[in-house]
Amino acid sequence: MSFRLQKTKPILICGNNVRASILVSNLEKQGYKNISITDSRLEGFDGNAEDTILFIAFQNALQHDDVAESMYQKGFADIFFLPTKGCINDKNADLLRRMYNALLYGSVDEAIEVPSYEEVKNRDFSIKNGMIADEQGMVTFWARIESIFVNDVCKKNNQYGLQYYGANLALAEHYRSLFDMMEDREKCREYLTEYFEAQSYLDADRKVITEKIVDRYQLFLMYKRELNKGMDFFISSASIVEGNAMGGLHIKEGLHRAVFLMTQNLSYLPVMMRKEEFYNLYSQNVLEKVRDFFVRENIKRTVTPIAHPAFYNFPAEKENVEPSVLTAVNRFLGIEGISGKRILDMSDYNSYFARNAGRRSCRNAAQEIESWEDNEISLQLACLYNELLGIKNVKILSGQPPVFEKAYDIVFVMGKHTEIFGSGEWLRKLGENTKETLFFEAEENEVEEKKHRIMSATGFNRYVTIHRYYDSSGKREVGAFQKEGM
Numbered sequence: 001m002s003f004r005l006q007k008t009k010p011i012l013i014c015g016n017n018v019r020a021s022i023l024v025s026n027l028e029k030q031g032y033k034n035i036s037i038t039d040s041r042l043e044g045f046d047g048n049a050e051d052t053i054l055f056i057a058f059q060n061a062l063q064h065d066d067v068a069e070s071m072y073q074k075g076f077a078d079i080f081f082l083p084t085k086g087c088i089n090d091k092n093a094d095l096l097r098r099m100y101n102a103l104l105y106g107s108v109d110e111a112i113e114v115p116s117y118e119e120v121k122n123r124d125f126s127i128k129n130g131m132i133a134d135e136q137g138m139v140t141f142w143a144r145i146e147s148i149f150v151n152d153v154c155k156k157n158n159q160y161g162l163q164y165y166g167a168n169l170a171l172a173e174h175y176r177s178l179f180d181m182m183e184d185r186e187k188c189r190e191y192l193t194e195y196f197e198a199q200s201y202l203d204a205d206r207k208v209i210t211e212k213i214v215d216r217y218q219l220f221l222m223y224k225r226e227l228n229k230g231m232d233f234f235i236s237s238a239s240i241v242e243g244n245a246m247g248g249l250h251i252k253e254g255l256h257r258a259v260f261l262m263t264q265n266l267s268y269l270p271v272m273m274r275k276e277e278f279y280n281l282y283s284q285n286v287l288e289k290v291r292d293f294f295v296r297e298n299i300k301r302t303v304t305p306i307a308h309p310a311f312y313n314f315p316a317e318k319e320n321v322e323p324s325v326l327t328a329v330n331r332f333l334g335i336e337g338i339s340g341k342r343i344l345d346m347s348d349y350n351s352y353f354a355r356n357a358g359r360r361s362c363r364n365a366a367q368e369i370e371s372w373e374d375n376e377i378s379l380q381l382a383c384l385y386n387e388l389l390g391i392k393n394v395k396i397l398s399g400q401p402p403v404f405e406k407a408y409d410i411v412f413v414m415g416k417h418t419e420i421f422g423s424g425e426w427l428r429k430l431g432e433n434t435k436e437t438l439f440f441e442a443e444e445n446e447v448e449e450k451k452h453r454i455m456s457a458t459g460f461n462r463y464v465t466i467h468r469y470y471d472s473s474g475k476r477e478v479g480a481f482q483k484e485g486m
Contacts, residue, residue, distance in 0.1 A: 003077075004110055004113060010051065013035065013036070014038055014039065014054060014067065015037075015056065015058045016038075023103060026103065026105065040067055040070070049075030050075055054079045055100075056068060056080065064081040064082045068117060079117045080103060083097070088129070088315075090313055092119045092120045096120055099112070127279075127309045130142045139273055139274075145170070145268070145322065145327070146307055149167055169259065171334065176262065180263055182217060182220040219256060237257065238254065239251050239253065239255070239257055239271050246393075247308075247359055247389035267322050289387075302317070302350070304316055304319040304350065305319055308389060325467055326353065329467075332480055338360055338361060340367060341367070342407070342408045343368070344402065345370070346413045351371035355382075355385060370395045370396075372402055383396055404430065407433040409436045410438075411430070411434045411437075413430075413441075414440070415441060438454075438482075440479050442476065444468070444474065444475040444476060460483055466478055
């Protein structure tokens with residue numbers, strides 16, 4: 001339940017520092033008298049937690065969530081803090097942040113209701129979580145970048161027969177390169193001249209090339225100017241998308257805007273879709289099954305973000321910022337890199353790479369994509385996520401690591417599952433049955449040792465680093481093993 005500030009109610013400040021002094025001074029000016037200061041151990045506090053308003057004054061905002069959770073477990077419900085991680089209810093979290101700063105330097109009307117800790121941390125499974133607006137027959141919402149595709153499903157005859165695939169936004173290479181180079185106008189001019197000449201413009205068409213260069217550069221400057229003001233322009237002119245049954249969103253209008261935002265390393269982009277289509281694509285029925293499983297198993301966070309509006313801002317352990325591991329993998333493989341390929345995902349990402357390969361393969365039902373999970377909870381989660389997102393072409397395996405009774409073109413071994421590399425015989429079979437690419441991940445200080453072990457046992461003789469990133473354990477490296485000639 002929400003609460004109100006009352007001058008008769010005790011206020012306990014957690015943290016004895018400059019911020020606490022500022023707060024005490026400001027509160028006393030407004031007539032608050034029952035104020036005390038303590039530390040995270042509640043030293044000297046002998047009051048009733050349920051009747052006390054707690055203000056967390058630590059300078060490091062990253063500590064606030066953990067301290068607030070600890071104090072909530074000790075009986076405090078009315079807590080002023082700065083939510084920085086794991087907050088689900090954006091509206092209440094934003095309101096609490098504004099009121100927190102108002103208490104420090106302004107004033108808060110006692111009639112205003114302040115969201116309680118539970119209301120800020122409320123994990124409400126609703127498609128409205130990621131919605132920005134629902135008006136005039138259109139819904140504007142935040143979409144995960146991996147679910148956004150450049151155009152409708154493509155199809156092409158190749159050595160595997162008629163294949164369907166989607167061009168993920170991360171693979172819009174010429175547009176991405178264009179905006180990446182705009183920061184340096186001279187390099188940009190050289191790049192664009194080469195690009196437009198490659199598009200069959202003749203030397204006689206120099207005027208056309210110059211006009212296009214100027215046009216693109218002016219577009220870039222406009223986007224930068226608007227982004228410096230905030231996201232209002234990009235929300236009001238969100239890219240128009242349409243969905244497919246596999247959870248993919250194909251851009252119909254606004255490709256340049258979407259690619260520009262991608263180059264600014266945003267994980268979520270504002271998009272717009274017909275209202276009827278939005279509610280059909282994101283059904284509440286499967287979502288309720290996911291919610292019930294999360295409640296029953298007391299799941300507080302996902303391994304990776306789930307590309308569904310209900311999971312917008314739901315805490316995830318990995319892949320929270322761009323460029324992500326998945327983006328690096330997609331760019332390494334290219335547009336047709338998974339077309340017709342047999343894929344095995346052995347990562348501890350809850351079928352993340354298999355699921356996204358399935359989304360990219362869309363209508364190609366004949367393609368074999370498999371995911372292996374090593375425990376029952378992970379298995380159930382992978383199945384639920386695939387059902388939620390409409391991924392129908394991924395088979396989930398469980399139990400002991402695969403014995404490789406068949407060969408795969410692409411294998412993912414990410415996260416803690418690199419521990420299975422201890423078996424030389426299993427590694428040998430992995431090498432024999434991985435025809436093209438093995439994606440691998442490890443802590444930076446372990447890469448050389450594990451890389452040597454893998455290459456010695458598998459026959460892979462080429463290794464390419466495709467991504468580096470930081471997590472709670474330190475710096476990690478993602479690479480691709482291949483066999484010479486592939």
